Amino acid sequence: MFEGRTLTEELLYDNAFNLENYIIDQFGKAFGNAEEDAFLNGSGTGKPTGIFADKGGGVTAVTLSGTKLATDDILTLIYALKRPYRKNACFILNDSTLAAIRKLKDNNQAYIWQPSYQAGEPDRLCGYPVRTSAYAPALEAGKAAIAFGDFSYYNIGDRGTRSFQELRELFAGNGMIGYVAKERVDGKLVLPEAVQILKAGAST
Numbered sequence: 452m453f454e455g456r457t458l459t460e461e462l463l464y465d466n467a468f469n470l471e472n473y474i475i476d477q478f479g480k481a482f483g484n485a486e487e488d489a490f491l492n493g494s495g496t497g498k499p500t501g502i503f504a505d506k507g508g509g510v511t512a513v514t515l516s517g518t519k520l521a522t523d524d525i526l527t528l529i530y531a532l533k534r535p536y537r538k539n540a541c542f543i544l545n546d547s548t549l550a551a552i553r554k555l556k557d558n559n560q561a562y563i564w565q566p567s568y569q570a571g572e573p574d575r576l577c578g579y580p581v582r583t584s585a586y587a588p589a590l591e592a593g594k595a596a597i598a599f600g601d602f603s604y605y606n607i608g609d610r611g612t613r614s615f616q617e618l619r620e621l622f623a624g625n626g627m628i629g630y631v632a633k634e635r636v637d638g639k640l641v642l643p644e645a646v647q648i649l650k651a652g653a654s655t
Contacts, residue, residue, distance in 0.1 A: 488586040499638035509646030541580040545587040600646030608637040
C-alpha cells in the first residue's frame with residue numbers, strides 16, 4: 452500500500468511546530484484507514500483478501516429477499532456459525548445497517564438490540580458484541596452486509612517494512628514538496644467457515 456501527500460515549500464519552512472511528526476502521524480492514520488478497508492473489502496488482487504470478499508471471504512449463510520432485515524434473519528446468521536466459533540464471535544457491520552437492526556423486535560415486541568451500560572464494553576446483539584466500521588458494506592441489493600464470526604481466524608501478514616520518501620523535484624515547479632509512504636501488508640481468512648455472511652438479495 453502507498454499514500455501520498457503534498458505541502459507548499461512556504462509551509463514547510465515557516466512552520467512553528469514539528470511538521471515532520473505531523474506528516475508521519477497523518478500517514479499513519481491514512482494507512483490505518485486503508486488497511487481497515489482492505490481487510491474488509493479487498494479482492495486479493497494487489498491487496499489483502501477481505502472478510503466480505505466474494506472469493507476467499509466468509510461463507511454466505513443468509514441471503515435476504517431484497518434489503519429488508521427481519522429478526523429471524525439475524526438468528527439464522529448466528530446459528531449458521533458452528534458452535535465452537537460462536538464462543539468468541541462478534542458482528543461487523545456498517546452504521547447504516549446497525550440503524551436498521553436497532554429497530555428489530557422479538558416475538559414479545561422487545562428490541563433485540565442490547566446497548567452497553569458499561570464504559571469500554573461493546574453493545575450487543577442477541578448477546579454477541581457488535582463492531583461497526585465505516586468501511587463495512589452498506590445494506591444494498593446484491594451485496595454482503597453483515598459478518599458474524601470468530602475473526603481471530605483472519606491472519607494479517609505485516610512485513611514490518613515501511614518507507615517514507617520526500618519528493619522535491621517532482622513538484623518543484625508548483626512550489627510544492629511531495630511525500631510518499633509505502634508498506635507491505637497482506638491479510639486472508641484462513642478458515643472461511645469461522646465467519647458467516649448475511650447478504651442482501653437482488654433488487655426486485
